[in-house]
Amino acid sequence: MSTIVVLSGSPSAVSRTAALSAHLAERLRLGGHEVRTVHVRDLPAEALLSADTGHPRIAEVVGLVGEADGVLVASPVYKAAYSGLLKTLLDLLPQFAFAGKVVLPIVTGGSPAHVLAIDYALRPVLTSLGADHVVPGWFVLDRHITIRGDEAGLDPDHAAPLYRVVDAFAAAVAARRPLLAAS
Template identity: 45%
Template sequence: MSEIVILSGSPSVNSRSDLVLRFLGRSLQNKGFKVTHVSIKDVPQDVLFEGKFDSPVVSQIAAKLQGARGVIVGSPVYKAAYTGVLKALIDLLPQDVLEDTPVFPLMTGGSPAHMLAIEYTLKPLLATLKGQNLKGVFVTDNHIDKTNTEQPIINIETHERLTKQLAYFVELLNRQKSPIV
């Protein structure tokens, strides 16, 4: 079994991003991977607002990310970028927290006009943490059925793009050298 960490940057309770991230997590579990979900909602507001680098919550999240064989980071598009709360958390993490780790970036948004947000905002942010970015996937909100938690992707092309990128992510993980114990 392998450890995959899925980090959600959505502050919304009814998040389309979270639905897609959970769908990807279930797909990975069906392939035999152990998946851990971390949400920005798990981090106390004062930790983010006051920049508490030494918070136990931040240390736990950093340890999960550093111990992961692969990471999926997802965020809705807010004002042409990832969420501010995701950035606040990332600012508190060690600079090399994703070093040499395959990272699958995912963004959701209301319109294809926001598609480049993944390229110009999220991927460069993850690269500063030394993650190995995959191509990633942008999903428009109208391709997500918020009432179907098991299979929220209702557009065939979007489902195929997600499946293809997830297969490539798994291939990268399987090519990694096994850790020496």
């Protein structure tokens, strides 16, 4: 069984990005993957801001990422880039934390003008962390996500393409696991 870590980078307690992350994590679980979700907003702020990699919660996240076969990185767009909260966590990961992993960037935002945040802001950071397989990411407009309690609902006309991307990511993670075990 493949292990996937979902990094949800929204700073908001009520968040379309967080709800979408939970929805996609459940889809991956139903596909047979072990999924661990990290809501970066729930990590200790002082440890994040002081770059305290020795803090038990930060060390736990670093360990989860290190053991994962795949990483789904989700963030809302702020100022044409991913959230600063997510950046703070990514800065604490080891230089090649994503080496040997399949990585899927998912970005949410209010305008189609923000779609470029995936390739011009987030993808370079994921690659700099050693990811040699960043699958094509996906941008989801806020208006296509509804929040029902802790769950996300997706506009049916826009859910299918997102599911294809997530399923392709899951397949790439599953295919990569035997290759890593053999090396």
